[in-house]
Amino acid sequence: MSTTHLSCRCGACRFKVEGAPILTVDCQCTSCRRAADRIAALPGGADDRAATGGLPYALFRKDRVTATGEGWAEMRLTAKSPTRRVIATCCNTFMALDFSKGHWLSVPTARWPDGQAPAPELRTMCKDRTDPAPLPDDIPNPGTHTAAFMVRLVAAWAKMGFRSPKILPDLPAVKEPDHV
Ligand SMILES: [Zn+2]
Ligand SMILES: [Zn+2]
Numbered sequence: 001m002s003t004t005h006l007s008c009r010c011g012a013c014r015f016k017v018e019g020a021p022i023l024t025v026d027c028q029c030t031s032c033r034r035a036a037d038r039i040a041a042l043p044g045g046a047d048d049r050a051a052t053g054g055l056p057y058a059l060f061r062k063d064r065v066t067a068t069g070e071g072w073a074e075m076r077l078t079a080k081s082p083t084r085r086v087i088a089t090c091c092n093t094f095m096a097l098d099f100s101k102g103h104w105l106s107v108p109t110a111r112w113p114d115g116q117a118p119a120p121e122l123r124t125m126c127k128d129r130t131d132p133a134p135l136p137d138d139i140p141n142p143g144t145h146t147a148a149f150m151v152r153l154v155a156a157w158a159k160m161g162f163r164s165p166k167i168l169p170d171l172p173a174v175k176e177p178d179h180v
Contacts (some may be wrong), residue, residue, distance in 0.1 A: 006111040008095060009046065013069030013088035015095065020040075022104055022156040023149065024118045026139075028054040029125035031077055032097070034092060035076035035085050041091040041177060048110035053131050056120050057097060057106035061156055065105050071125045073174035074098075084086060087174045096167070103157045103164040124149060 001019040003123035008014070009101040050056050072095075074084040086096040097106040098138040123135060127143035135141045157164075 004112075006090050006107060008069070008088035008093035008111075010088075010091040010093075012090040013066050013071060013093070013095065014068045015111070016068070016144065018105070019061075021060050021118060023152050024057065024109065024120045025045070025149070026050055026052060026056045026123040027060070027106075027125055028119040028123055029051070030082070030128045033123075033128075034077060034175060035075065035097075036094075037077040038077075038176060038178075039085065039087070039092070039094045042087070043177070044090045046094075046110075048094055048108045052121075052135055053129065054123055055097075055116070056109040058109055058118050059106050059161055061102045061155070062105050062153075062167050063101055063160055063163070065167055066170050072168050072171050074171040075174045075176070076095075081147045084125040084171075086171065089174060092162065092174070093155050098167065100166070100169075101164060103160055103162075105167055122146075122149075 004017045006015045036047060036049050036055060039045050047053060071089040072087045073177050074083050075087055083099045085094055086098055089096050094108055120139060122140040124142060124145055126141045
Protein backbone atom coordinates (compact mmCIF):
# COMPACT_ATOMS: atom_id res chain seq x y z
CA MET A 1 0.00 0.00 0.00
CA SER A 2 1.32 3.45 -0.83
CA THR A 3 2.10 5.84 2.02
CA THR A 4 1.49 9.58 1.79
CA HIS A 5 2.99 12.08 4.21
CA LEU A 6 1.01 15.28 4.64
CA SER A 7 1.91 18.18 6.88
CA CYS A 8 0.80 21.58 8.08
CA ARG A 9 2.40 24.56 6.39
CA CYS A 10 5.26 24.76 8.91
CA GLY A 11 5.81 20.99 8.92
CA ALA A 12 5.41 20.40 12.69
CA CYS A 13 2.09 18.50 12.53
CA ARG A 14 1.72 15.58 10.17
CA PHE A 15 -0.57 12.87 8.91
CA LYS A 16 0.69 9.62 7.51
CA VAL A 17 -1.99 8.04 5.33
CA GLU A 18 -1.90 4.53 3.87
CA GLY A 19 -3.45 3.56 0.57
CA ALA A 20 -5.73 5.41 -1.81
CA PRO A 21 -8.56 7.67 -0.63
CA ILE A 22 -12.11 6.26 -0.43
CA LEU A 23 -13.25 9.21 -2.49
CA THR A 24 -12.13 12.69 -3.52
CA VAL A 25 -14.69 15.50 -3.59
CA ASP A 26 -14.91 19.25 -3.93
CA CYS A 27 -17.49 20.15 -1.25
CA GLN A 28 -19.62 23.17 -2.04
CA CYS A 29 -21.67 23.06 1.18
CA THR A 30 -22.44 26.13 3.25
CA SER A 31 -20.65 24.75 6.33
CA CYS A 32 -17.40 24.20 4.47
CA ARG A 33 -17.50 27.70 3.03
CA ARG A 34 -18.35 29.30 6.40
CA ALA A 35 -15.57 27.33 8.09
CA ALA A 36 -13.14 28.39 5.34
CA ASP A 37 -13.87 32.03 6.18
CA ARG A 38 -13.17 31.42 9.87
CA ILE A 39 -10.01 29.44 9.20
CA ALA A 40 -8.72 32.14 6.84
CA ALA A 41 -9.33 34.69 9.64
CA LEU A 42 -7.07 32.84 12.12
CA PRO A 43 -3.65 34.46 12.67
CA GLY A 44 -1.56 33.26 9.72
CA GLY A 45 -4.56 31.32 8.43
CA ALA A 46 -4.91 30.44 4.76
CA ASP A 47 -7.86 29.91 2.44
CA ASP A 48 -7.91 26.37 1.06
CA ARG A 49 -10.86 26.90 -1.29
CA ALA A 50 -10.59 25.88 -4.92
CA ALA A 51 -11.34 28.31 -7.74
CA THR A 52 -14.90 26.90 -7.72
CA GLY A 53 -15.37 28.22 -4.15
CA GLY A 54 -15.58 24.68 -2.78
CA LEU A 55 -13.28 22.75 -0.47
CA PRO A 56 -11.50 19.84 -2.13
CA TYR A 57 -10.95 16.86 0.17
CA ALA A 58 -9.64 13.31 0.01
CA LEU A 59 -11.57 10.97 2.30
CA PHE A 60 -9.54 8.28 4.08
CA ARG A 61 -10.36 5.40 6.37
CA LYS A 62 -9.51 6.52 9.90
CA ASP A 63 -7.66 3.25 10.54
CA ARG A 64 -5.23 4.30 7.79
CA VAL A 65 -4.37 7.73 9.20
CA THR A 66 -1.73 8.38 11.87
CA ALA A 67 -1.31 11.88 13.32
CA THR A 68 1.97 13.14 14.80
CA GLY A 69 3.01 16.51 16.24
CA GLU A 70 1.66 18.79 18.93
CA GLY A 71 -0.61 21.81 19.09
CA TRP A 72 -3.74 20.27 17.59
CA ALA A 73 -7.06 22.01 18.17
CA GLU A 74 -10.55 21.90 16.74
CA MET A 75 -13.08 24.34 15.35
CA ARG A 76 -16.83 23.67 15.48
CA LEU A 77 -19.24 25.97 13.68
CA THR A 78 -21.51 25.81 16.76
CA ALA A 79 -20.91 24.26 20.17
CA LYS A 80 -23.22 21.38 19.25
CA SER A 81 -21.89 20.71 15.75
CA PRO A 82 -21.23 16.98 15.31
CA THR A 83 -18.47 17.83 12.85
CA ARG A 84 -15.23 19.60 13.63
CA ARG A 85 -12.35 21.02 11.67
CA VAL A 86 -8.98 19.87 12.99
CA ILE A 87 -6.42 22.67 13.04
CA ALA A 88 -2.64 22.52 13.52
CA THR A 89 -2.18 25.60 15.73
CA CYS A 90 1.60 25.83 15.12
CA CYS A 91 0.71 27.65 11.90
CA ASN A 92 -3.14 27.51 11.96
CA THR A 93 -3.37 25.06 9.08
CA PHE A 94 -6.67 23.28 8.34
CA MET A 95 -5.74 19.61 8.53
CA ALA A 96 -9.03 17.67 8.46
CA LEU A 97 -12.80 17.73 8.50
CA ASP A 98 -14.01 15.11 10.96
CA PHE A 99 -17.51 13.82 11.55
CA SER A 100 -16.48 12.43 14.95
CA LYS A 101 -18.79 9.41 14.83
CA GLY A 102 -17.78 8.60 11.27
CA HIS A 103 -15.20 6.11 10.06
CA TRP A 104 -13.61 8.45 7.53
CA LEU A 105 -11.45 11.57 7.78
CA SER A 106 -11.62 14.26 5.09
CA VAL A 107 -8.20 15.81 4.47
CA PRO A 108 -8.06 19.03 2.40
CA THR A 109 -6.13 18.29 -0.79
CA ALA A 110 -4.34 21.61 -0.20
CA ARG A 111 -2.18 19.60 2.24
CA TRP A 112 -0.52 17.68 -0.61
CA PRO A 113 2.77 19.00 -1.98
CA ASP A 114 2.33 21.24 -5.02
CA GLY A 115 1.12 19.35 -8.06
CA GLN A 116 0.58 16.06 -6.18
CA ALA A 117 -2.96 16.55 -4.83
CA PRO A 118 -5.52 13.99 -5.98
CA ALA A 119 -8.09 15.61 -8.29
CA PRO A 120 -11.74 15.67 -7.17
CA GLU A 121 -13.98 12.98 -8.69
CA LEU A 122 -17.08 15.08 -8.19
CA ARG A 123 -18.34 18.30 -6.64
CA THR A 124 -20.91 17.65 -3.95
CA MET A 125 -23.66 19.67 -2.23
CA CYS A 126 -23.85 22.06 -5.20
CA LYS A 127 -27.37 23.10 -4.13
CA ASP A 128 -25.68 25.20 -1.41
CA ARG A 129 -23.78 27.35 -3.88
CA THR A 130 -24.42 31.09 -3.85
CA ASP A 131 -21.90 32.01 -6.56
CA PRO A 132 -23.89 32.62 -9.76
CA ALA A 133 -20.94 31.60 -11.95
CA PRO A 134 -21.64 28.22 -13.56
CA LEU A 135 -19.51 25.26 -12.48
CA PRO A 136 -17.33 23.55 -15.07
CA ASP A 137 -18.81 20.27 -16.31
CA ASP A 138 -15.53 18.31 -16.25
CA ILE A 139 -16.82 16.18 -13.34
CA PRO A 140 -20.36 15.59 -11.94
CA ASN A 141 -21.91 18.46 -9.96
CA PRO A 142 -24.71 16.84 -7.92
CA GLY A 143 -26.90 19.00 -5.67
CA THR A 144 -26.53 16.74 -2.64
CA HIS A 145 -24.47 13.73 -1.58
CA THR A 146 -25.31 11.04 -4.13
CA ALA A 147 -26.25 7.43 -3.41
CA ALA A 148 -22.97 6.34 -5.05
CA PHE A 149 -21.10 8.59 -2.62
CA MET A 150 -22.86 6.93 0.35
CA VAL A 151 -22.28 3.44 -1.04
CA ARG A 152 -18.53 4.11 -1.31
CA LEU A 153 -18.43 5.29 2.31
CA VAL A 154 -20.38 2.30 3.62
CA ALA A 155 -18.32 -0.15 1.56
CA ALA A 156 -15.17 1.27 3.18
CA TRP A 157 -16.81 0.94 6.59
CA ALA A 158 -17.65 -2.72 5.95
CA LYS A 159 -13.97 -3.37 5.14
CA MET A 160 -13.16 -1.80 8.53
CA GLY A 161 -15.47 -4.27 10.29
CA PHE A 162 -17.89 -1.38 10.96
CA ARG A 163 -15.48 0.18 13.43
CA SER A 164 -15.01 3.93 13.81
CA PRO A 165 -11.59 4.59 15.35
CA LYS A 166 -10.94 8.04 16.76
CA ILE A 167 -8.28 10.41 15.47
CA LEU A 168 -7.04 13.11 17.86
CA PRO A 169 -10.04 12.97 20.26
CA ASP A 170 -10.78 15.59 22.92
CA LEU A 171 -9.00 18.57 21.37
CA PRO A 172 -9.28 22.10 22.79
CA ALA A 173 -11.15 24.71 20.77
CA VAL A 174 -8.91 26.77 18.51
CA LYS A 175 -8.54 30.40 19.63
CA GLU A 176 -10.37 32.61 17.16
CA PRO A 177 -9.94 36.39 17.05
CA ASP A 178 -13.69 36.96 16.65
CA HIS A 179 -14.97 34.08 18.76
CA VAL A 180 -13.13 34.56 22.04
ZN1 LIG B 1 2.41 23.99 11.54
ZN1 LIG C 1 -18.86 20.58 3.06
